[in-house]
Amino acid sequence: MNAKKRLAIGSVLFGVILIAAVALTRDRDYTFQVSDKETLGAITDKSNFISEAEMRDIVLNNTDNYILVDVRNPHEYTKDHIKGSVNMPARNLLSEESLEFFGNTDKTCIIYCAGAVNTNQVWMTLYQLGYKDIRAFIPGHTYIKEKILNNNRDNLLLDGEKPRYDYAKEATPKEGSATVVKNEPKRQPIVKRKKKMVEGGC
């Protein structure tokens, strides 16, 4: 009788633990809510992004309708951040805490990282998950700090999409400055190029 009881208790416990384990390890649903086509449209939609003029107004005049969300890592944030901003590190973006923050704010979030690429990564991830009231300031923290707050007039090497050069012009060799030595290798590729083209055509 005693053995039977133990067996029964054991089986029940086994079942309970198994069910609990399944329930607890159930992941949060990370399925995308927005289709890829819609996301592609959103990338080119300017209303999802804060312009430099808008950002200037928000940072300098402290507009109350927005909340600045700095997604750089906590170390960088502690060292230096924009007054009034909150820190939601990009590396914990999909954590419970961070997603709850983005889901529950009544103000429009303006996210920015150190630079353009990182800012876009965070924004695109949140957008595709269906968080709509979030806008991004693509130029990032360095731009706010240097251009808006410090009024730095230097040309910052920000990784924007604006072409900094006339590529076709840069790709043509400069006349005059070329030395005799430089002229020699210039001719060699002519032969090479022609050969390549023939190969390509075959």
Next chain:
Amino acid sequence: MDKRYIIPATVLVILGAIILFLPPKDNTKTELTADQLYLDIIESTRFISTDEIADMIIKRDPSIQLIDVRSAEEYAKYALPGALNIPLNEILDDKWEAYLDQEARTNVFYSNGSLRADQAWILCRRRGFVNNTIMVGGLNSWVEDILKPQKPADTEGEQEWEIYSFRVAASQYFLGGNQVQTSDVPTAAPVVKRKKKMVQGGC
């Protein structure tokens, strides 16, 4: 029947029934979920430096395919040798899928900076595509690093000087090559030929 086995047997039958009704794992869907995608996004392995790209172009490495994600107008004005033009707004179109979702070559996306190329990459990765990478810094860095290399400071280490001497050689290669294009034939002509070659390779 031995009564001792009734309880464990019932438990196992119930568990079996639960497992039976769990949602099936869908293996046919290739689209990633946000957590899978984000893991790849925060990895920086997809970024390739301009030096590596220059080296591969010079060596005519057949395993890479440059993909220009800028608009057709920008592409017509200037493009890297051998680049294929897939504008960002067409990146999800079916006609490009064979180029973007393949395992034969490494695609290298580039734009003026890194941003547009990265957006294109994220959209492709979400669809489960592999073998796509990004030229870090885009054409702006291409001009600064390869076409107009800056001499490192005298205090810099040997490695910096090695990179510099490679860049000087590379700039001579590319500036010489482009002179042929601008003087003899319109820039677009060799590119069109390249495209034909690509199609043949894909078959």
